[in-house]
Amino acid sequence: MKYMRLNTPKFCLILLLFCFGMQEVNAQKASWIWYPGDFDIYMSNVMQNRRTERGSFFPPFWKMDSHYVLVDFHKEFNLAAAEKVKLYVEGAYNVKIDGQALFGFPKTITIPAGKHKLSLKVYGQANVPAIFVQGKTVVSDNTWLTTFEDKEWIDASGKTSDKSGTTFVNAGTWNLTDPLTPPSKFKLPVTPMAAVKTEKNGAGFVSDFGKETFGFVKLHGLRGKGKLMIYYGESKEEALSTDKCETLDALEIDLSMKKDSVIGLSKAFRYVNCQHEGSVSLDSISMLYEYAPVAEKGSFKSSDVELNKIYDVAKYTFQLNTREFFIDGIKRDRWVWSGDAYQSYLMNYYSFFDAPTVKRTLWAQRGKDPVTAHINTIMDYSFYWFLGIYDYYKFTGDEKFVSEIYPRMKSLMKYINGRQNKNGLLEWMPGDWIFIDWADKLSKEGEVSFEQLLYCRSLETMALCANLAGDVAGAAAYTKHAATLRTKIFDLYWNNDKQALVHSRIDGRQTDNVTRYANMFGIFFDYFTPAQKLAVKQHVLLNDNINKITTPYMRFYELEALCAMGEQAYVLKEMKSYWGGMLNLGATSFWEEYNPAKKDTAHLAMYGRPFGKSLCHAWGASPIYLLGKYYLGVKPLTAGYQTYIIEPSLGGLSWMEGKVPTPEGDIEVYCSNKEIKISAAVGEGKLRFKSSSKPVVKNATVTEISKGLYEIVVKKGVDYSVKYAAVK
Amino acid sequence: MKYMRLNTPKFCLILLLFCFGMQEVNAQKASWIWYPGDFDIYMSNVMQNRRTERGSFFPPFWKMDSHYVLVDFHKEFNLAAAEKVKLYVEGAYNVKIDGQALFGFPKTITIPAGKHKLSLKVYGQANVPAIFVQGKTVVSDNTWLTTFEDKEWIDASGKTSDKSGTTFVNAGTWNLTDPLTPPSKFKLPVTPMAAVKTEKNGAGFVSDFGKETFGFVKLHGLRGKGKLMIYYGESKEEALSTDKCETLDALEIDLSMKKDSVIGLSKAFRYVNCQHEGSVSLDSISMLYEYAPVAEKGSFKSSDVELNKIYDVAKYTFQLNTREFFIDGIKRDRWVWSGDAYQSYLMNYYSFFDAPTVKRTLWAQRGKDPVTAHINTIMDYSFYWFLGIYDYYKFTGDEKFVSEIYPRMKSLMKYINGRQNKNGLLEWMPGDWIFIDWADKLSKEGEVSFEQLLYCRSLETMALCANLAGDVAGAAAYTKHAATLRTKIFDLYWNNDKQALVHSRIDGRQTDNVTRYANMFGIFFDYFTPAQKLAVKQHVLLNDNINKITTPYMRFYELEALCAMGEQAYVLKEMKSYWGGMLNLGATSFWEEYNPAKKDTAHLAMYGRPFGKSLCHAWGASPIYLLGKYYLGVKPLTAGYQTYIIEPSLGGLSWMEGKVPTPEGDIEVYCSNKEIKISAAVGEGKLRFKSSSKPVVKNATVTEISKGLYEIVVKKGVDYSVKYAAVK
Helix, strand or coil: CCCCCCCCCCCCCCCCCCCCCCCCCCCCCCCCEECCCHHHHHHHHHHHCCCEECCEECCCCCCCCCCCCEEEEEEEEEECCCEEEEEEEECEEEEEECCEECCCCCCEEEECCEEEEEEEEEECCCCCCEEEEECCCCECCCCCEEECCCCCCECCCCCECCCCCCCCEECEECCCCCCCCCHHHCCCCEEEEECCEEEEECCEEEEEEEEEEEEEEEEEEEEEEEEEEEEEECCHHHHHCCCCCCCEEEEEEEEEEEEEEECCCCEEEEEEEEEECCCCECCEEEEEEECCCCCCCCEEEECCHHHHHHHHHHHHHHHHHECCCECCECCCCCCCCHHHHHHHHHHHHCCCCCHHHHHHHHHHHHCCCCCCCCHHHEHHHHHHHHHHHHHHHHHHCCHHHHHHHHHHHHHHHHHHHCCCCCCCCCCCCCCCECCCCCCCCCCCCCEEHHHHHHHHHHHHHHHHHHHHCCCHHHHHHHHHHHHHHHHHHHHHHEECCCCEECCEEECCEECCCCCHHHHHHHHHCCCCCHHHHHHHHHHHHCCCCCCCCCCHHHHHHHHHHHHHCCCHHHHHHHHHHHHHHHHHCCCCCCCCCCCCCCCHHHHHCECCECCCCCCCEHHHHCHHHHHHHHHCCEEECCHHHCEEEECCCCCCCCEEEEEEEECCEEEEEEEECCEEEEEECCCEEEEEEECCCCCEEECCCEEEEECCEEEEEEECCCEEEEECCCCC | CCCCCCCCCCCCCCCCCCCCCCCCCCCCCCCCEECCCHHHHHHHHHHHCCCEECCEECCCCCCCCCCCCEEEEEEEEEECCCEEEEEEEECEEEEEECCEECCCCCCEEEECCEEEEEEEEEECCCCCCEEEEECCCCECCCCCEEECCCCCCECCCCCECCCCCCCCEECEECCCCCCCCCHHHCCCCEEEEECCEEEEECCEEEEEEEEEEEEEEEEEEEEEEEEEEEEEECCHHHHHCCCCCCCEEEEEEEEEEEEEEECCCCEEEEEEEEEECCCCECCEEEEEEECCCCCCCCEEEECCHHHHHHHHHHHHHHHHHECCCECCECCCCCCCCHHHHHHHHHHHHCCCCCHHHHHHHHHHHHCCCCCCCCHHHEHHHHHHHHHHHHHHHHHHCCHHHHHHHHHHHHHHHHHHHCCCCCCCCCCCCCCCECCCCCCCCCCCCCEEHHHHHHHHHHHHHHHHHHHHCCCHHHHHHHHHHHHHHHHHHHHHHEECCCCEECCEEECCEECCCCCHHHHHHHHHCCCCCHHHHHHHHHHHHCCCCCCCCCCHHHHHHHHHHHHHCCCHHHHHHHHHHHHHHHHHCCCCCCCCCCCCCCCHHHHHCECCECCCCCCCEHHHHCHHHHHHHHHCCEEECCHHHCEEEECCCCCCCCEEEEEEEECCEEEEEEEECCEEEEEECCCEEEEEEECCCCCEEECCCEEEEECCEEEEEEECCCEEEEECCCCC
């Protein structure tokens, strides 16, 4: 926890580190390695303990885990020639060649030619035990094996046990390829940014950085003795409200000479209100913008200027919340919330396609065994975690990761299964937070249908992942459990009069309440019959008598459900109205909650606090996902886009164009009412579209698969062009 | 891991800290507090990672756990007047009064008069989150409540959840009462000691400290540039064997002026061989003796000078191995081994009676959930851990500790029960070390009877502790399981021909092998019928055809079994021969293993290494226990000596006298052939003795409970004297 206290000798300048790219590490290149998940858990502790609220430290309220403090790493090498190898280690360590310990803490060793086993054992309490091994061919990477208990005892004669039950797993790694920057020194890069406007305010001034931003405020020409107060605001109102703004720094200054300094704890803000006391003076402020250097791979542009702005602001919102992990919002929590992150994963697949950040976030959320609570203490959030893993596999094809994390999936599911009530359903138990959504008077009592749906989907996910991890018996058990539960959900919650799933059961009886949640998830989970789907669309989704959703969080799913039923034109209008509504109010990033019925500064309030609301929340960025998946229409059919489908849907736009990233490159789509152009760098896809006349296709043969519905096969590296007549 | 590298600027001097007493903390006095068990786990990581072998770091091969990194502490106070309170915290923290966070990291706060809740939440990765709160009445102690997940979420209105499922437990504490010495700075005290003799050896010299000792070597008048080699030896042979001694320091010196310095890593030694290279010179060495400041409460003296020497050397051996924890041996492992520590607990009850060291060791061994292996990976060592807890309760009466650790007892027993084979027995599974004892050709194959006996006793212990912890259902289940297993053990292993329990079953059939282990444990577990006991004594314990035991470790139990059957005279001879044998060979502390059949330097070898054997091993000190329990004859009958029995047994001695400590003071015993004198500071005891004529008793009435067996009731604070005629 680096918390700010400004004094000349302790004044800490931020290290500028630009050395981290975002690619996955290749085999032959050395990188720092650790026990898988441990850097992620460690770093999420660092990240999540950076939250402050009006100068008070505000840590999470769930269990934070720790890395394994004692870890063994080894690999066998077969060397053509003796090799000199450099060792960099974070922690106290020993080095063994073929089980023989070397003296002390060697920094360079020579491994003889031939077949040899190199082992390092590292102890670290403060930092994650990690090694960086750099020889010509002997390098540390994720092919090394590691364990947190090697069980290598000896007998009275000195013979090592030969019947060890040790589980070795592949080492965890990322892109930390600088031997002099060990995991504990990891920092996101920063770049200087200037304020766009500064105006006097009382004895001090307020600087406006032009839009929502994040980083470290830099103080220029600071001097004098006394207090300097820094009030941050996502809105000007917040920065000016010295007694109610959510974040601030109170600095004790004692500087006889002018000095430039950077505040040690990063903040989210657009406006910064600086007020000094005593003899303190300050010339101006700027900032060091801190960011995750992810590549912008996905793109979207269309004939609708407002929609393009929505897309751009959504992407900026999402980038600001893409940091060491996918976090919820940059001002307040800066925590790794599973439900929020689940949406970030989906947005990520249509924008940065950054696999490591997904994996880091999944490891961090799950932590270590034993499971003592739901993820973030929230029942629904445990379920989103399962769903996130299967999606990750579907989009990236990274089966290895699923196998690695599968044991922790099993233990979390075991915890959940252990909390079933006598009906095999889940309901509130002490310590559970049933969240669903921020919404007035949303009942969490009894057996809530939404939770059972997520539970069922999670069991299906377990079955799929069990197969990937080679757990055949587990796959069978999870499949059976999921099928039973799915039947039960419809038996217990489907109401023929209401033509919908009801919200809950209390004391074994359906409540009268219908909400959107279970019904919209039922659609894109594909749990309904076609008739049920249509009924639900009419009786719930498009029914204004059903309580409206006021968070972008649940609007995400609501609009997805409508898109999944071909309502792109309706959803486009909704997007323009909802996200466009925020832009009309001056938003430079999208919010945690937006209720068009509210007025003026009421938009800034939440949690009973006038500036409690986050104005830059990851879940506000969902248009990225909707536009990529349901307008450009690109979806993987099999893991890692080995097969995929493209179903462009203009939803009323004259034209649109964009890129959807995949593990092997982009899929590019252009679509107007008359022409579709496709080029893809991956797998084999199907382009499917409706046309009122027979289309003219370049580079492929077209098949009419049903009346007016056409399909062409898309092969990698070929440019396709389709002249067609769009059907209204 | 502080590992030595000697360079002028980095040269580190040892802090001399004498501030730690050994009493348990009282309520009204402030002390550092933490999540229970966490300091113990943290400190055992520090301790156990101090092992080196010829300059290589040598950490344990089992899982090392970590403290909880984020911990909440709170207590409610009802103050007559407002109170100023000082806060000392190890970690980043916040402070709340009645749930309202204070700004920043306050060091002094004022709590208003009336009823208020004070909370601190602390994050610490490197160190154990800990607090020290010092007001007039508001002080940190073990009445505070703590948790590692407070689950204090809020709803959209800002209201805190009111249905939390959080488990709060009483804070852990010890005697760390100095606010300026937080847990991370804890060190055992040291005191300077001089070598008794120094002689030239090659270019350097060898210093002899006169007896086995432990601490930090201090280098006097060090100067020059080059290498200084320090070779340690428990024997002179070891110190002189520069290529085979077990521990050494290789120091790079670069000092232009003479300087005194202390080596940063403590070692065990009697002899220190200093050899320099280059221009390095060194005037002399001394040492800082490091010790646990435990009080010498128990004592024993008798008419036998050799026995007295055995007792004194045993106590010194035991004190050297009583450190932050009860460790196995001071030269080599310095680890917390459960089987070794179990014996240390018993010795401790008859010497220092230091309850905190027992508790620390039990917490440290167990670590955190999930259980992934047996304690120290050894099956038998898991069982000793259970036994140690019940013994702790029996000797101290500390029911609170049993309740605190009971959840971790349950999870370990769950792990063990999950490893039963189809017969409900335990046999080797991958990762298990079946230790039993260091002995040649000791079979660990199949279902070993010794392990089942310990398993059964552990289940009985679980039943007893379940009752103490209020787990009624658990108590019933464990009782039933234990009874079933006990019956099974006799059905399967008792052999009427051999009149003994056989060593093992392989493929469902008894092996032909009889060993002492299960048979001697069966005696003091009281599992045998009186007839079986006598048979086992004759056919196993006193039978030279059964493989002899060569470790003091198992001699402990062998002699205990014989004592339990009244063979004090025989055991006295054995003690004099075995421990006296080591003394005759010049031992100044007792060894890890002693086989009288070996010759000369063969006594120093073990594990295939010429100086591999530890010459100062805790398990070598068992005469402390045997003399207190079976000669002075003092044993608690109910927890904490509320009732107890004294059955002095001279075993051939003319007289003996001594003290046995209890939680409330000592029980003093003098016994000769003619007189017994007793005074006790605790509970109510029974003195039982045989006399060939009617005894004359001062201050009590005597009852003849059977022919020639007399008893008097011993009340606290009364001096008793019995004139009697001892029966040979």
